[in-house]
Amino acid sequence: MPTTDELKQRIESALPGAQVQVQDLTGGGDHFRAEVVSERFTGLSPIEQHKLVYGVFGDEVGAAIHALSIKTSTP
Amino acid sequence: MEDTDIREFLDQAIKENEVMLFMKGTPEQPACGFSLRTSGALNALGVRYAALDVLPDPRIRQELSGLSGWPTIPQLFIGGELVGGCDIVMEMYEKGELAERLGADMPEDEDIEPAPAPGEMPVSNGPIPLENKLNR
Numbered sequence: 001m002p003t004t005d006e007l008k009q010r011i012e013s014a015l016p017g018a019q020v021q022v023q024d025l026t027g028g029g030d031h032f033r034a035e036v037v038s039e040r041f042t043g044l045s046p047i048e049q050h051k052l053v054y055g056v057f058g059d060e061v062g063a064a065i066h067a068l069s070i071k072t073s074t075p
Numbered sequence: 076m077e078d079t080d081i082r083e084f085l086d087q088a089i090k091e092n093e094v095m096l097f098m099k100g101t102p103e104q105p106a107c108g109f110s111l112r113t114s115g116a117l118n119a120l121g122v123r124y125a126a127l128d129v130l131p132d133p134r135i136r137q138e139l140s141g142l143s144g145w146p147t148i149p150q151l152f153i154g155g156e157l158v159g160g161c162d163i164v165m166e167m168y169e170k171g172e173l174a175e176r177l178g179a180d181m182p183e184d185e186d187i188e189p190a191p192a193p194g195e196m197p198v199s200n201g202p203i204p205l206e207n208k209l210n211r
Contacts, residue, residue: 046159046163046166059146
């Protein structure tokens, strides 16, 4: 079962320099919310920004990670 | 029904419906909080939209994500283009961008209500019934 720290670290290593906050919404280890601030999002549409974050977890979203709510912004 | 038929059906639904929502459950009976909020935003704007429940067959979701490159449900398409899931749609709704995109007026009461009961659904607005041919 993934932890908030694990999710945070994986987003940070995929998007170097990003500021990442991850919350476990239900405490059950499967509904998360990630707030990500990264330079990488500059010039990208919201869809493209969220896909970058979803892309870190691949098939795990919808499986082990039942739900991942995302909020992205640039610094 | 073959997987390719499912994908073709989904592709067609996206192309044929100006506003197409894929969700868990139906606008009348959403089966997930994220789907409830997303269909609630469309209901609050009073726009017509087509909605398809992905739950009857796991392959619907699988093929839809393959098509859109988006892993989660709900997924909202406008004009054949993926606009986003719950987070993006709600953010756009709150900023008034969704109303603008759909040519709708922002409601004065900004609280999003759950979908009305089927009997209360306005005739000219609300979901367009889309026959779920995938449930076979």
